[in-house]
Amino acid sequence: MSQLPDTSEIESPTPTSSTYPFTLRFKSNLLEQTYLRFYAQWLRGQSRIAIIIGMTLFVMDGLIDLSLPNADLRRIWALRLAVLVVGFLGLVYTHSSRFQRHNQLPMAVISIIAASGLIGIQLTLGGDEAIRYFPSLLIATFWAYLFLGMRFTSALGTGLFIALIYNLSLRYQHLSGALLLDQNFDLFATNVIGGFSSYFSERQRRTLFHQQCLIDRERLVHRQLALEDELTQLPNRRHLEQSLEHLLAADPGRRHSGLFIDIDHFKPINDRFGHEVGDIALRILARRIRQSIRDGDVVCRLGGDEFFVILLDTQDTDAAVQVADKLLSALQQPLAIESPGGKQVHCTVSASLGIITFPFERATVTTILKRADQAMYRAKAAGRSGYTVFDPALDELDQTPVHG
Incomplete structure (x- = not known):
């Protein structure tokens, strides 16, 4: 499939549990609309082939006309020409944008006109000569069921209507x-044969589509799990590395900032209150970081109590410093956590931040993370609860750690 459909409403891979038994429509409207878009792309090519072959066979069927001794060939070929014109118009219609949404009725009309042309020839001839065209009518009916690509309900209605006209x-x-x-x-x-064949053919198409949706959804879930931190639902380190690689490969004139965040005084929370309280605290801190940056910026959890923020389109460190001050203020706010035992826990943390602006000469994902990490450790060594800016031009740390 060219585009991944939304399969959030699929509950079971069993096709009979997700479709109505007669119409074969999916019970999920979202899935049905997705299938119809997918089906229309396939039908466009199938219908073109069917119409071209059908028109060719219809002309070849005209050879029977030449063997009739007293036939009104002018009237017969006028009928054939009318059918061929309708077929040609149908072929043109398959190239239009409207075919994507409206395709069943036009295909049914083409089938009915083709059959009506054969019935008209029979009426023109009459007698035993007309009987010779009855097999062609059966072929036209089979063509509508099995080759033109219509959905089962449309094909069944068309076949029964042809039988009624006859x-x-x-x-x-x-x-x-x-x-x-x-x-x-x-x-x-x-x-009966055409109807059952059309029914099982469409059911098979829908089954394969349904199963492909389930496979695609499973693949998407695994991809999300591979790029997402399970605890905080933030992007993880792998996602961060991919984002940095993308930014380094993009326009070199755009500059960005990275903030390496290490939570201070977090280990005592785990030691004193347990890892469950610590996990809740990490989720709260992750939410505060996310709320302190712009929507377009990226925050990732590296692991443990370490986070990394990418600030997009910051031409200098001033914008990054402003965000660092905002982050320090948000992270230092007291935490009120209800422990699994129902006890209210109050605690306070701070953070040490390392700031890096990139891209710089010979910048890589590794060097960006390493320099930001070095800047963070310098802030931590200077007393924590502050930030340090790495100066890539000097290839050394700015000498003035700042405390929040």
């Missing part, structure tokens, strides 16, 4: 009762 025309044909019974049985058998 039976209405019988009042103008002088055929014996036995022959009428024989021809109606043939039409009935054609609709």
Whole structure:
């Protein structure tokens, strides 16, 4: 599939549990609309091939006309020409944008016109000569069911309508009762075989589509798990590295900032209150970091109590410093956590930040993270609860750690 469909409403891979038994429509409207878009792309090519081959066979069927001794060839070929014109218009319609949304009725009309043309030829000839065209009518019915690509309900309606038109025309044909019974049985058998074949064919298409949706959704879930931190639902280190690689490969004139964040005094929370309280604290801190930056910026959890923020389009460190001050203020706010035992826990943390602006000469993902990490450790060594800016031009740390 060219585009991944939204399969959030799929509950079971069993196709019979997700479709209505007769119409075969998916019970999920979202999935049904997704399938119809997918189906229309396939139908466009299928219908073109079917119409071209059908028109070719219809012309070849005209060779029978030449073998008729007293046939009104002008009238017969006028009927054939009318059918061919409709077929050509249908072929043109498959190239239009409207075909994507409206395709069943036009295909049904083409089938009915083709069958009506054959019935018209039979009425023109009459007698035994008309009987020679009945197999062509059966072929046209099979063509509508099995080759034109219509959905089962549309094909069934078309086949039954062709049978109705033919039976209405019988009042103008002088055929014996036995022959009428024989021809109606043939039409009935054609609709039964064509109907069941069309039904199972569409069910198979929908089953394969349904299973492909489940596979794609499973693949998407695994991809999200691979790029997402399970605890905080923030992007993880792998996602961060991919984001940095993308930024380094993009326009070198755009400059960005990275903030390496290490939470101070977090270990005592785990030691004193347990890891469950610590996990809750990390989720709260992750939310505060996310709320302190712009929507377009990226915050990732590296692991443990370390985070990394990418600030996009910051031409200098001033914007990064402003965000660092905002982050320090947000992270230093007291934490009120209800422990699993129901006890209210109050604690306070701070953070040490390392700031790096990139890209710089020979910048890589590794060097960006390393320099930001070095700047963070310098802030931590200077007393924590502050930030340090790495100066890539000097290839050393700015000498003035700042405390929040």
